[in-house]
Amino acid sequence: GARVDFHGVHQAGIGTASQDRLAFAAFDVTTKDADALRRVLTDWTAAAVAMTRGVPVPGSSSDPIAPPADTGEARGLPPSALTVTVGFGPSLFDERFGLASRRPAALEPIPALPGDELQPQRVGGDLVIQACSNDPQVAFHVIRNLARIGSGSVAMRWSQLGFGRTSATSVTQSTPRNLMGFKDGTRNIRGEDTAAMDKHVWVGDESDQDWMRGGTYLVSRRIRMLVESWDRDYLADQQAVFGRHKDSGAPLTGTDEFDVPDYHAKGADGETVIAQDAHIRLVSPENNDGLTILRRGFSYTDGIDDIGLLDAGLFFIAFQQDPRKQFVPLQRKIGRVDALNEYIKHTGSGVWACPPGLPDDTRTWADQLF
Ligand code: HEM
Numbered sequence: 171g172a173r174v175d176f177h178g179v180h181q182a183g184i185g186t187a188s189q190d191r192l193a194f195a196a197f198d199v200t201t202k203d204a205d206a207l208r209r210v211l212t213d214w215t216a217a218a219v220a221m222t223r224g225v226p227v228p229g230s231s232s233d234p235i236a237p238p239a240d241t242g243e244a245r246g247l248p249p250s251a252l253t254v255t256v257g258f259g260p261s262l263f264d265e266r267f268g269l270a271s272r273r274p275a276a277l278e279p280i281p282a283l284p285g286d287e288l289q290p291q292r293v294g295g296d297l298v299i300q301a302c303s304n305d306p307q308v309a310f311h312v313i314r315n316l317a318r319i320g321s322g323s324v325a326m327r328w329s330q331l332g333f334g335r336t337s338a339t340s341v342t343q344s345t346p347r348n349l350m351g352f353k354d355g356t357r358n359i360r361g362e363d364t365a366a367m368d369k370h371v372w373v374g375d376e377s378d379q380d381w382m383r384g385g386t387y388l389v390s391r392r393i394r395m396l397v398e399s400w401d402r403d404y405l406a407d408q409q410a411v412f413g414r415h416k417d418s419g420a421p422l423t424g425t426d427e428f429d430v431p432d433y434h435a436k437g438a439d440g441e442t443v444i445a446q447d448a449h450i451r452l453v454s455p456e457n458n459d460g461l462t463i464l465r466r467g468f469s470y471t472d473g474i475d476d477i478g479l480l481d482a483g484l485f486f487i488a489f490q491q492d493p494r495k496q497f498v499p500l501q502r503k504i505g506r507v508d509a510l511n512e513y514i515k516h517t518g519s520g521v522w523a524c525p526p527g528l529p530d531d532t533r534t535w536a537d538q539l540f
Contacts, residue, residue, distance in 0.1 A: 172251045176222040178527040179384055180372060183253030184464070184489050185361030187340035189302040192332030192468040192485065193309035194390070195316075196259070196295025196520055201323040204267040204540070210320045211256075211536035214299075217319055218254035218312070219531060227315050241318065244311040250304035254312055256535050257298040257388045257522025269539065274379040276387060276492040277523045283498070284505030285516050292392055292518030295327045300388070300487070306333070328518070330392060332468025332485045339466055345419060345427065349395055349469050349482055350513070352412055353419030356427055357454070359464045370496070371464045371489050373526075381538055384526030386489045389463075389497040392470070392518030395483035400513045411509040413448030421450065433457065447509040453500055463488040463496050483514065493521055 174182050199207055217227045221244070229239025263273030279294070301312035310331070317326050336348045337355035341362050348354040359366045368374065373382045400408070405416060413431065414421055421431035423443050433451055435443045444451050455462045466489060471482035490496040505511065525538040 173223060173249050174251050174253050176219050176254070176528070177530055180527045181253075181255050181385070181524055182222070182527070183255035183300055183302050184371070184386060184466070184524065185339070185367055186251070186253050186302075187343055187361065188335040188337055188466055189251050189253070189309075190304045190333070190335055191302065191306040191309045192487075193301045193306070193313045193329070194332065194485065194487075195299050195313045195329040196327045197297040197299070197317075197320065197324040198327045199262065199266070199296045199323065200325050202266060203323075206323045207267055208536040208540060210323045211539065212534045213319050214256070214316050215528070215534040215536070217315055218256075221308075221312055221315070222249055222252050222254055224249040224252075227319070241311065241315055243314075244308050247305055247308050250308050252301065252303040252305075252308050252312070255300040255302075255388075255524060257300070257524040258539060259294060259296050259298065259520065259522050261294060262296040262539075272379060272381065272539070274373075274377055274382050274523055276373075276377065276382075276494055277521065278494060280389065280493070280498065280519050280521050283501045283516075285501065285511060285514075286505075286519070287515040287517055288519055289517050292328050292330075294520050295522075297324065298388065298390075298520065298522045306331070330390075330470060330485050330518070332470045334469040336467045336469055336484055337465045339464065348484055349397065349471075350400055350408070350412075352408075352414060352416055353427060355465065356414075356419055357450075359462065366462075367464070370462050370491060373491055376491070381525065382523060386491065386524050387493045388520075388522045388524050389486075389488045389490070389493050390518065390520045391486040391501075391516050393484045393486050393514050394481060394517050396513045396515070397480045397482055403513075410445050411449060411513070413444040413450040422448075445509065447507050449504070449508055449510045452504045452508050458500065458503075461496055461500070463490045463500070489524070497521075 226240035231238035301309045303309040345353040419427035423432040467486040470485045
């Protein structure tokens with residue numbers, strides 16, 4: 171039933187210990203009126219503050235001749251560590267609302283990348299809301315109520331539910347497993363590591379936009395796993411794909427999950443023990459001039475596709491200081507050569523600027539944007 175404070179220097183839901191459930195939605199602004207957009211963001215802020223405190227959306231829910239202000243399904247449920255995080259997409263900064271001069275240079279649409287099999291209906295969006303909670307009903311309640319508050323001015327473009335965190339983002343958490351059965355998040359940045367968060371995640375003085383300092387950029391990728399082929403692959407090959415042992419999570423050159431991988435060690439065959447195309451070799455900071463990202467994704471399943479194969483995988487979420495220098499070059503590199511590519515495809519994508527946190531109830535997401 172824990173509460174996570176909505177207010178702070180940074181938005182909650184980024185450095186916060188990852189919750190178990192995700193409700194994520196991208197919205198397009200349908201109104202042409204900047205004041206209407208301002209009103210939505212103001213009302214969204216008030217609703218997000220209330221819901222993270224575990225109280226109903228502000229407004230009357232007892233007038234018998236009006237629809238209740240809060241839809242009701244979270245009444246009596248504790249917030250279960252609910253966080254509501256907002257982001258602004260590149261398309262919001264076009265000519266419509268006079269925001270062009272406020273667009274951070276780092277907020278560029280994600281370019282076409284190797285590994286893309288994007289479905290247009292799962293890409294982009296002017297606004298994004300990431301709701302995370304340990305209770306799926308509490309997380310869904312956020313998306314539903316914000317969509318309703320925004321109706322007439324914003325429309326949902328796409329949404330994604332996630333179950334099961336696929337990352338450890340706190341020193342208090344054990345490492346969970348992704349749907350390939352491997353421990354995921356072993357070498358992730360931890361929210362408590364403020365030096366790493368400042369270096370890789372929070373926007374600092376390098377930004378051309380003052381209003382983004384203390385914020386970050388969210389990149390989402392809906393990565394479908396080709397579960398049926400993966401499940402027919404033999405264990406040694408599965409382990410070679412990641413460069414780690416499936417059971418313990420240890421690198422193939424070690425025995426404990428947290429052993430540091432040795433990328434130079436060679437086996438009896440003269441080849442490196444961690445293969446040249448192993449996922450961890452390609453993405454590790456050691457092999458990328460120190461660059462890294464905060465991973466905070468969730469597993470998803472959306473039933474089966476039209477030929478009866480499971481549509482399941484990783485809803486990848488990464489936070490970083492500059493996607494042009496972090497996510498994009500990483501994916502450009504691994505999208506061509508990673509052994510994992512045989513078993514995945516990227517079907518959705520988005521990037522948003524997440525402003526810094528709000529200090530108290532007097533300020534809103536609208537004040538940050540305009
Ligand atoms: C590490 C799985 C996609 C970036 C890992 C690890 C696993 C994993 C099991 C090792 C444990 C750990 O340190 O967390 C997956 C799966 C993916 C996927 C199943 C797709 C379905 C991606 C993508 C990126 C990425 C698209 C970025 C473009 C990283 C990074 C690390 C990592 C930066 C940490 C490396 C280190 O610090 O040594 N991933 N990953 N992963 N992955 Fe992925």
